[in-house]
Amino acid sequence: MxxxxxxxxxxxxxxxxxxxxxxxxxxxxxxxxxxxxxxxxxxxxxxxxxxxxHRNELLTRTRSLVEQRKKLEAVINDLDGVSYFPSEGNFLLCKFEHKTAEQAFTGLAEHGIFVRQFPQTVLNDSLRISAGTPEQTDQLIYALKNIV
Known part of the structure; x- marks a missing residue:
């Protein structure tokens, strides 16, 4: 092995x-x-x-990112119109049901949050949203609640 x-x-x-x-x-x-x-x-x-x-600091940062991703998952679970695909990475692939991904992208950008869009047809209603610091996650949650 x-x-x-x-x-x-x-x-x-x-x-x-x-x-x-x-x-x-x-x-x-x-x-x-x-x-x-x-x-x-x-x-x-x-x-x-x-x-x-610097592995201890890096591993602490990794644990923090996982915590922030889980916090984001919990909030998205309670939001109407947004779902996500399960992830073990530092990001969530979010699907928007009542808005286009372009509308969600623009709404997040108006709050100073920039995420990844996908032009492919199969993902055109989805955005990749990365976990960040606790402050960034709080800002993202505020923005998501305001745009959905």
Whole structure:
């Protein structure tokens, strides 16, 4: 068995594509034999070292984002006209039933909140809304309640 993990989300270095593998010494030895000669660049290495040095703060931030996402889920559950797809990430894909995504996007923007729109037909009534700090979440909740 091999456990593969990424630094992408919790350490905030998604663009560097850095991860690690945990497994038996024999298996890892075989993986090392077939890996690319330079499988991590200097920027990735520096970012990983910094993330490990500050892991407690990063993990605290990750826990806070999860709490804020759950708070947002609870509020959306009580709002008429908005639903979301379950998520383990730091965002919710929200579907608006009584407004177009464009109207919701504009309404949130008028409150200083900018979210991700999707032009694809299957998602054209949805917005990706990321969790943030407690203050940002409160501002988002206020805005959502005012636009739905």
């Amino acid at each position: 091999v456990i593969l993990r990424s630094f992408s989300k919790w350490a905030g270095i998604a663009g560097l594509r850095v991860g690690y593998a945990i497994g038996s010494a024999t298996l890892i030895s075989h993986l090392m034999d077939i890996k690319q000669p330079y499988n991590i660049n200097i920027a990735g290495e520096a970012a990983v070292l910094a993330a490990l040095e």
